[in-house]
Amino acid sequence: MKSIAELEEIRKRTLEQIGLRENNEKMRIVVGMATCGIAAGARPVMNTFLEELKKRNINNVSVTMTGCIGICRLEPIVEVIEPDGSKVTYVKMNPEKAARVVAEHIVNGRVCIDYTIGAEEKNK
């Protein structure tokens, strides 16, 4: 059985790590989580981002939600926003694609061009 007391351990461990982090400029992963996104499978996509970040011990990236941005047919939609504000929009996401975005874009800085909204719209 899990107990609240375990949080004390996590607190100690994490406080040390937070002290070691150099810059607080966070990259943000924003998942569209309105009715359209949820129905299209946005929650497993968000879960995958959290899992991959945990697996790779990446803690300068935050994962958050947003509402409907008006292109429901391309959901699940994910935006990766750099600290400087530049943004890449990925469409028709699924957990496998999310894992690749972490490995290539978040870790290595290479945008997964074929998942972007630009690539999707060109194929029409």
Add this chain to the structure above:
Amino acid sequence: MKDISLHLLDIIRNSTAAGARNIKVQILADINEDELRIIIEDDGIGMDNELLERVTNPFTTTRTTRKIGMGIPLLKASAEMSSGELKIDSVKGKGTVVCATFKISHIDRPPLGDIASTMTGLIAAEPEIEFILNLNSDNGSFKFDTTEIKEKLGGVPINEIEVVYWIREFIEEGIKSIFGGVLDEIDS
């Protein structure tokens, strides 16, 4: 929506969009009455009577207020398909209470789904909002409260990934102990 946890995520997103600071979720299973009751209570901006009357109609979506759309009509349909109902009470400026009931044994009742993921997703995305989750059945009750967690964490943010994972496991255990043997899908 495939399960109740996805409806829950969708409806709670309405509360966060309505500027709620405190959101209380209750999931209550009454075996004698064969009834599953989900209550979402928030202190957001609320709705006036005129909006409240229109809110279950999918065609009242307005682009300026993100309060309404398909979310509530879909939950209403899910509840009514399983001999339940949807009730919404709201006071402008005070908050909103959404209550959905389902007949537990009804063949069309959606499964509970992954409630822990719904809660951790929301907590990761909205760390400053206080969430309470209450579970209750004949097995007993379970309570999760983010204010309590934050107190224990001291200066560590609640959306630290390690904390989020601890919360997910904590809620999963709560779901198993309260709804195991009560809702069929929990045991499988």
